Amino acid sequence: MIRSELTEKILSAKLKKGISWPKLAEKIGRSPVWTTAALMGQMPLSADEAKNAGAALDLTEDEVTMLQIVPTRGSLGTAVPVDPTIYRFYELIQVYGTAWKELIHEEFGDGIMSAIDFAMTMERLPDPKGDRVKIVMHGKFLPYRKY
Numbered sequence: 001m002i003r004s005e006l007t008e009k010i011l012s013a014k015l016k017k018g019i020s021w022p023k024l025a026e027k028i029g030r031s032p033v034w035t036t037a038a039l040m041g042q043m044p045l046s047a048d049e050a051k052n053a054g055a056a057l058d059l060t061e062d063e064v065t066m067l068q069i070v071p072t073r074g075s076l077g078t079a080v081p082v083d084p085t086i087y088r089f090y091e092l093i094q095v096y097g098t099a100w101k102e103l104i105h106e107e108f109g110d111g112i113m114s115a116i117d118f119a120m121t122m123e124r125l126p127d128p129k130g131d132r133v134k135i136v137m138h139g140k141f142l143p144y145r146k147y
Contacts, residue, residue: 001062001063001066003041003066003069003071004041006041006059006063006066006067007039007040007041009057009059009063010039010040010053010057010059013057013058013059014057017056017057017058019056019057021035021036024036024039024053024056024057027052027053027055027056028045028049028052028053028056029048029049029052030049031119031121032122033119033120033121033122038067039053039067040075041071041075042071042073042075043071044067044068044069044070044071045067045068046068047068049067050064050065050067050068051064053067054067104141108141108143109143110143110144111141111142111143111144112141112142112144113137113139113140113141113142114139114140114141114142115139116139117139117140117142118137118138118139118140119137119138119139120135120136120137120138121135121136122134122135122136
């Protein structure tokens with residue numbers, strides 16, 4: 001089995017069991033965002049986290065071991081994504097990316113926001129005109145080193 005096949009199995013088991021990402025996160029002991037990314041193949045789980053995920057999703061011992069392997073990150077190809085939800089994030093980067101970059105540099109200097117020392121939360125905000133999605137991201141600022 002390759003990692004993408006395990007991801008498909010995880011999604012199928014999640015659906016069959018009727019378990020939500022926040023409930024899986026609770027069983028694993030991590031945030032819903034991190035847990036979802038990990039089970040989608042973007043983060044390695046510790047032995048205990050993988051064991052808990054395996055128990056919740058009826059995974060085999062080999063599959064539990066596979067969850068602990070450091071993945072090759074980046075689940076999207078190089079072409080423009082076609083899934084509408086993912087495309088909207090791509091669109092946000094296309095429209096606002098250079099502005100975010102300029103604002104970060106103006107506030108912090110020459111550097112980047114870490115995607116390693118990083119956290120993100122997502123929540124639903126009720127609104128009479130239609131519920132809204134609130135995403136908060138924060139990562140450590142990493143200045144470029146001068147040498």
